[in-house]
Amino acid sequence: MENHLSLLIVVIPLMAAPLVAVLPNGRFPWLVSTAVTSFVFVLACWQLLNIQAGNVISYELGGWAPPWGIEYRIDAANALVALIVAGIAAITLPYALQSVIKEIPANQHSLFYSAFMLCFTGLLGITQTGDIFNLFVFLEISSLSSYALISMGKQRQALTAAYQYLIMGTIGATFFLIGVGLLYAMTGTLNMADLSQRLPELYEHRTVHTAFAFIMVGFALKLALFPLHLWLPNAYSYAPTVVTIFLAATATKVAVYVMLRVIFSVFDFSFIKGTPTDELFLLLCVMGILMMSFYAIYQTDAKRLLAYSSVAQIGYMMLGLGLASMLGVTATLVHMFNHALMKGALFMALGAIVYQIGSSRIDKFAGLGKQMPWTFAAIVIGGLSLIGVPGTAGFISKWYLVLAAIEQQYWLLVIVILAGSLLAVIYVWKLVEVLYFKSDKESNIKIKEAPLSLLIPTWVLVLANIYFGFSTELTVGTAEQAVKLLMPSVN
Amino acid sequence: MLEYIAGHFNYWMVIIIMMAGFYTVISRGNLVKKIAGLNIFQVSVFMLYISIGNVKGGAAPIIEKGVELYSNPLPHVLILTAIVVGVATTALGLALVVRIKEAYGSIEEDEIHDQDQSL
Numbered sequence: 001m002e003n004h005l006s007l008l009i010v011v012i013p014l015m016a017a018p019l020v021a022v023l024p025n026g027r028f029p030w031l032v033s034t035a036v037t038s039f040v041f042v043l044a045c046w047q048l049l050n051i052q053a054g055n056v057i058s059y060e061l062g063g064w065a066p067p068w069g070i071e072y073r074i075d076a077a078n079a080l081v082a083l084i085v086a087g088i089a090a091i092t093l094p095y096a097l098q099s100v101i102k103e104i105p106a107n108q109h110s111l112f113y114s115a116f117m118l119c120f121t122g123l124l125g126i127t128q129t130g131d132i133f134n135l136f137v138f139l140e141i142s143s144l145s146s147y148a149l150i151s152m153g154k155q156r157q158a159l160t161a162a163y164q165y166l167i168m169g170t171i172g173a174t175f176f177l178i179g180v181g182l183l184y185a186m187t188g189t190l191n192m193a194d195l196s197q198r199l200p201e202l203y204e205h206r207t208v209h210t211a212f213a214f215i216m217v218g219f220a221l222k223l224a225l226f227p228l229h230l231w232l233p234n235a236y237s238y239a240p241t242v243v244t245i246f247l248a249a250t251a252t253k254v255a256v257y258v259m260l261r262v263i264f265s266v267f268d269f270s271f272i273k274g275t276p277t278d279e280l281f282l283l284l285c286v287m288g289i290l291m292m293s294f295y296a297i298y299q300t301d302a303k304r305l306l307a308y309s310s311v312a313q314i315g316y317m318m319l320g321l322g323l324a325s326m327l328g329v330t331a332t333l334v335h336m337f338n339h340a341l342m343k344g345a346l347f348m349a350l351g352a353i354v355y356q357i358g359s360s361r362i363d364k365f366a367g368l369g370k371q372m373p374w375t376f377a378a379i380v381i382g383g384l385s386l387i388g389v390p391g392t393a394g395f396i397s398k399w400y401l402v403l404a405a406i407e408q409q410y411w412l413l414v415i416v417i418l419a420g421s422l423l424a425v426i427y428v429w430k431l432v433e434v435l436y437f438k439s440d441k442e443s444n445i446k447i448k449e450a451p452l453s454l455l456i457p458t459w460v461l462v463l464a465n466i467y468f469g470f471s472t473e474l475t476v477g478t479a480e481q482a483v484k485l486l487m488p489s490v491n
Numbered sequence: 492m493l494e495y496i497a498g499h500f501n502y503w504m505v506i507i508i509m510m511a512g513f514y515t516v517i518s519r520g521n522l523v524k525k526i527a528g529l530n531i532f533q534v535s536v537f538m539l540y541i542s543i544g545n546v547k548g549g550a551a552p553i554i555e556k557g558v559e560l561y562s563n564p565l566p567h568v569l570i571l572t573a574i575v576v577g578v579a580t581t582a583l584g585l586a587l588v589v590r591i592k593e594a595y596g597s598i599e600e601d602e603i604h605d606q607d608q609s610l
Contacts, residue, residue: 133569140576144583151587156594160603163587167516170529170580177536177573184566185543 005050006059006072009043009082010128012036013121021114025106029113030097037089037120044086048079054481058130066130067191073130076482080333081257082127084340088249089120091344095457096242099351103240104152112152116246118145123254132180132266133190135258136173139222142254143169146247150239161234168221168231175218182211183266195266203271215262216277223255225281225318226288229311236307237360241351244303248310249344253336256317260332263321264486272324281322286416288315293423297430302350303360305427306343309386312420313339319413320401326483327404333479335397338468342385342394345461349378352450352458362434369436371447374455376435378462383428385465388421393468396475501542509535520600522591526584533577540566540573 016036020029051057051074059072074082096116104112122142129135147169151162184190186207187198202208217228224232232252236244263272272278289312296308317339320332352375353368354360369376385392388399398417405413449455468475496503512535515528544566552564588598595603 133572137572137576140580144576144579147583147587151590156591157607159587159591159594160607163522163584163591166580166584166587167525167529170584171513171516171532174533174536178539181536181540181543181566184540190569 002046002050004059005043005047006057006074006128007061009040009047009086010072010121010125012040012043013117013124017114017117017121020117021110023110025109027097029110030093030100033096033113033117034093036117037086037093040120040124041086041090044079044083047074048083048478050074051076051079052478052481054484056485067189067194070134071130071191071193072128073193074128075485076478077257077260077333077486078127080337080478080482081254082124084253084337085120085123085127085250088246088340088344091457091460092242092246092249095245095348095351095454098451098453099241099355102355103154103242108152112149112240115145115148116243118142119149119246123250126254126258130192131190132183132192132195136177136180139173139176139258142251143173143222146243146251149243149247150235152243153238153240155238157234158238161231161238165231165235168228172218172221172228175214175221177218179211179213179215179218182207182214186211192261192266196268199267199271203274209275212262212267212271212275212277216259219255219259219262223252223259223318224311224314226284226292226311226315229288229292229314232311233304233307236310237301237303241347241354245344245347245351248306248347249340252310252314253317253340256314256321256332256336259318259321260329260486264329269324269487278322278324281318282410282413285315285319285322286413288312289319289416289420290423293420293427296427297423299427300362301360302353302362302365302431303347305362305431306346306350309424309427310343312424313343313386316397316401316417316420319417320404323404323408323410323413325404325407326487327400327407329483329486330476330479331397331400331404333482334400334472334475337475337479338385338393338397338465341461341465341468342382342392345378345458345465346382346386348454348458348461349375349382352378352454355454356447356450362431365431365434366438367435368447369432372449375450375458378455378458379435380432381462381465383424383432385469387424387428391466391469393465393475395469396472400476501538505535505539505542508538522588522598522600523585526581526588529584530577530581533573533580537570537573537577540570 013036016032020032023029057074061070100112119142122138125138126135129138147162147166150165151159186202187195189195189198221228236248292308292312296305299305299308317332317335320328357364385394388394402414402417509532512528512532516525516532519525519528544563546560546562549560549562550558552561592598595606597603
């Protein structure tokens with residue numbers, strides 16, 4: 001079984017998807033999905049342990065040797081991202097039971113979980129594969145299912161949000177396809193390791209530059225890099241709570257991972273230095289961090305506030321990439337992991353409030369903090385992590401990012417990172433103020449604390465935020481290993 | 492010059508179709524027309540792949556005696572997958588348009604936008 005580990009991680013949820021779709025509505029679809037995600041989570045942990053020694057696993061699909069067959073190639077970077085996806089899914093599903101009963105019509109439950117499994121498969125497939133066309137296929141599996149999931153939101157705006165995302169997501173994916181086609185025309189291969197062997201002699205060629213530009217713009221759309229983020233706030237605010245949690249914590253991280261893979265594994269460091277990519281990323285990220293944080297402050301809907309904050313946080317991740325140094329990319333990987341934890345926790349806590357009062361408008365939250373103390377505490381700790389207060393996971397990634405900026409003496413970037421944190425203080429405070437300090441005089445209806453099945457997953461993530469704020473062995477350790485493999489030319 | 496234009500005939504066609512599709516997606520307010528534009532945009536990429544698979548003077552890639560030079564079948568196979576993806580995207584997009592029509596009573600972008608704003 002250990003030999004087939006890297007394939008099983010993708011195949012098990014893929015098989016589960018049609019099975020869940022034909023199950024009768026009720027508890028069964030949820031039960032099967034939960035069992036599958038938990039099992040895949042165990043497999044993902046196992047996979048990470050296997051590559052801890054710094055080795056690379058290569059798996060040949062169907063026994064066809066690469067570069068002709070499809071190869072799954074697992075190193076520290078893949079294993080870490082696969083762990084994020086599987087971990088978040090395994091925590092989201094226990095939460096899903098109550099939340100889905102409340103938000104999705106009962107006759108659509110099995111289809112909902114089926115689409116969820118497909119999305120899960122697609123995201124895991126992207127992280128596992130070493131074949132660039134296979135990556136496109138998995139990208140579309142995850143995208144199509146996420147459009148369907150988003151459209152299941154209660155309000156009718158969910159439909160237009162899903163439509164908008166479908167148009168922009170398909171343009172992004174097609175751009176990626178154009179890039180891959182041009183690379184294939186130049187090299188005659190689709191295997192990433194093989195591409196990296198054949199590309200260097202063609203670096204001067206204009207077609208290769210065009211291919212690179214298409215792939216970068218395509219994925220910038222998918223990961224909602226400012227100013228290509230327009231689909232994200234609507235998609236996150238109108239999707240069902242569970243979908244928002246899952247997508248916010250995983251989908252954009254996987255897209256960032258693909259960016260890393262293409263930049264450092266398919267192309268290499270010297271190619272990037274010859275293009276304006278890194279400067280462009282730095283510029284867009286700085287603008288994204290500042291503007292999106294400002295936008296977040298002025299939102300009246302809490303889900304939308306966190307969505308804009310997500311766009312700003314993606315700016316931090318891409319900032320590390322734009323610095324193109326070992327420390328910078330380490331910061332990117334660590335922030336991918338930590339941001340999944342904090343946004344997961346925040347959206348879960350918010351979902352618990354939405355579950356109780358049926359609205360995510362901030363003005364309806366007045367005084368709820370005292371009636372829902374545990375949920376409120378989760379929002380406070382998640383918010384502190386988002387700001388980057390020492391003792392939380394958010395601090396670790398900001399710390400590495402600031403170190404990376406100082407290393408290259410980009411003082412302006414250091415100021416921007418700190419300013420972004422200050423803006424985060426404002427929008428987190430906006431939530432805290434309404435929840436705790438504003439008294440609700442108009443209605444005397446007692447709101448009860450959220451049910452335990454929502455609180456426990458939330459608090460697992462909240463405690464993980466604190467744990468990874470002190471123990472950095474898993475996050476930073478694995479990220480440093482991954483960076484050594486991604487950027488061998490720099491050491 | 493003429494040779495340059497004629498020699499890259501397939502690329503010119505791809506670019507023209509691609510831009511026509513892309514322009515339709517951006518400029519049209521009708522949701523169905525947007526999907527149609529998206530489809531044309533995708534088809535141009537299919538053509539790009541299929542045309543780069545052609546080898547000058549190559550036969551169809553079916554093994555036969557006396558034939559030495561074959562066209563590359565791999566891009567065709569890849570595009571078969573991409574066509575399936577395109578069909579799924581179109582189907583999902585149109586299904587969403589049907590639901591939007593049910594919810595809003597319109598498939599014009601600006602009318603839908605106005606309805607959301609007036610709430």
